[in-house]
Amino acid sequence: MDFNELKKALAAEAAAAGICREWYDYILQADSQERLLTLFYKGLDFVIGNDFPSKPLRDAFDGRRQAFNIWDEGETFNSHNPRRLLAYAGASGKVRVDDYAVCELWARGGSEIEITASGWGFATIDVAPGAEVTVKASDHARVSIFNHGGKVQEQRAEEATIRTINK
Numbered sequence: 502m503d504f505n506e507l508k509k510a511l512a513a514e515a516a517a518a519g520i521c522r523e524w525y526d527y528i529l530q531a532d533s534q535e536r537l538l539t540l541f542y543k544g545l546d547f548v549i550g551n552d553f554p555s556k557p558l559r560d561a562f563d564g565r566r567q568a569f570n571i572w573d574e575g576e577t578f579n580s581h582n583p584r585r586l587l588a589y590a591g592a593s594g595k596v597r598v599d600d601y602a603v604c605e606l607w608a609r610g611g612s613e614i615e616i617t618a619s620g621w622g623f624a625t626i627d628v629a630p631g632a633e634v635t636v637k638a639s640d641h642a643r644v645s646i647f648n649h650g651g652k653v654q655e656q657r658a659e660e661a662t663i664r665t666i667n668k
Contacts, residue, residue, distance in 0.1 A: 508531060511558055512525055512528045512529050515547075515554075524544055528540065541569065542585050542587070548587075559571075560573075571589075572587070573591065574590060577594050578594030578595070578596075580594065580597070581599075582598060583606075586606045587606075588614055588632075589611075590611030591612065592609075593612060596614060597619075599620040601621045601622070604623070610630050610631030611631050611632065613633045614633075614635070615634075616635070618638040620640050621640070624643075624645070625644075627647045628650075632652070633653075634653050634654070636655050636663055638657050638661035643661070646663065646665040648665055648667050
C-alpha cells in the first residue's frame with residue numbers, strides 16, 4: 502500500500518471510530534509515515550480507547566513503527582530509557598529505566614513487559630486488562646502503575662517507590 506492509500510485507510514478507520522474533524526485532517530495532511538507515527542502518541546487516548554489502528558494498518562508501518570517504540574504481536578523488544586513505549590497484544594520485552602530517565606509505558610491486553618527501574622529513574626505504566634507486567638525497582642527509582650485489570654508483580658529494594666493505582 503502506498504503512502505496516500507495508507508493515509509486514506511487510516512483516516513477512514515479513524516472516522517468510523519468517531520475521530521474529530523481536526524484529527525481526521527491531521528491524518529490526511531501528514532507528509533510522512535513518521536508524522537503519522539507521532540500521532541499514535543499524541544492521540545493515545547483515541548488509539549487506546551478504540552484499539553486503533555487495526556492490525557493490518559499497524560503492519561503497514563513495519564520497519565518504522567519499532568523505531569517509535571510501538572511493538573506488536575510476535576515482536577520482542579529490549580529498550581533502555583525510552584521516552585515512550587506502547588506494547589500491543591502479543592508483544593513482549595524488557596525495559597530498563599535508570600539514571601534520571603522519565604518513561605511512559607503502555608501495556609495493552611496480551612502484552613508482557615518486564616521493567617527494571619534503578620538510579621533516579623521514573624516510569625509510569627498503564628496496564629490494560631490481560632496485560633502482564635513485572636516491575637523491579639531499586640535505588641531511588643519511582644514507578645507509578647495505573648492498573649486497569651492486568652496482572653502486576655512488584656519487587657522493590659532500597660529506597661525505591663512503587664505506587665499502584667487500581668482503576
